Amino acid sequence: MEDKKLAIVTGGSRGIGRACCERLAKDGFDIVFTYQSNEEAAKETVKLCEKEGVKAEGIKRDVANSDECQKLVDEVVENYGKIDVLVNNAGITRDNLIFKMSDEDFADVVDVNLKGPFYMMRAASRKMNKGGSIINISSYAGVNGNIGQVNYSATKAGIIGMTKSLAKEVARKQITVNAIAPGTIETDMLNQVGEKQLDEFKKAIPMRRIGTPEDIAGAVSFLASDDSNYITGQVLCVNGGLAI
Known part of the structure; x- marks a missing residue:
């Protein structure tokens, strides 16, 4: 029987990250995920x-x-012997209009959202199996921009640039590198938005519904599968038509 494949998911304790872990587990992957602080949520995942x-x-x-x-x-390779998929999902927001945004708010978002994926891709691409997949979670904000998210939008646009560049570097190893740009998704971040604002969000989406973490996980599943092994350097927008 063929050995299970191994996927690393950053920020996997809840939201999109947890949905990705669950979906990849259903696809037969062993899962290693990172979390920042919520140990109970991690245990549930x-x-x-x-x-x-x-x-x-x-x-x-x-x-x-x-x-x-x-x-x-290094620990994953030592314990599991391989890395087949890396999903860079971990991210934070520090939203504000630019004239109110502090240096710290900009730097913190860059450190987690942009440097984090760079560090993970640099380390994992050296160890990844031939035919592996790197999947970076970008955002609608990285494609189209968003008011009050100069820092967040910059990092998510940067992820797209890194995705395209790394795709060219590792293609000879038959490793694919792609990005997913979610639109408005039901996550803890969205729970802070009032009902009136949610209605406005829905009106702006042609499909008239907020996306779910499972919508993103389905796209991750496809890009992690053999069905996508000739797709690389691409940005898959999963947003219900928001960017049309």
Whole structure:
């Protein structure tokens, strides 16, 4: 019987990250995911993945720290022998209009959202199996911009640039690198928005509904599968038609 493949998902304890872990577990991947602080949520993700008959492990890591990212990859290779898929999902927001945005708010978002994926891709691409997949979670804001998110939009646009560049670098190893740009998705971030604002969001989406983490996880599943092994350097917009 063929050995299970191994996927690393950053920020996998909840939201889009958890949905990606669950979906990849259903696809037969063993799962290693990172989380920042919520140990109980991480344990729940592990349980959900293990129900699918795979191994699952949550590891507390700061993806903004280069050494911690390298250590994570080294540990995964030592314990599992390989890396088949990397999903860079971990991200934060520090929203404000630019004239109110502090240096710290800009730097914090860059550290997690842009440096984190760079550190993980640098470490993982050295160890990844031939035919592996790197999937970066960008955003609608990285494609079209968003008021009050100069920092966030810059990092998500930067992820797209890194995706296209790395795709060219590792194509000879038959490793694919793609990005997914979600639109408005039901996550903890969205729970802070009032009902009136949610209605406005829905009106702006041609499909007239907010996306779910599972919508994004489905796209991740496709890009992690053999069905997409001739697709690389692309940005898949999953937004219900928002960017049309």
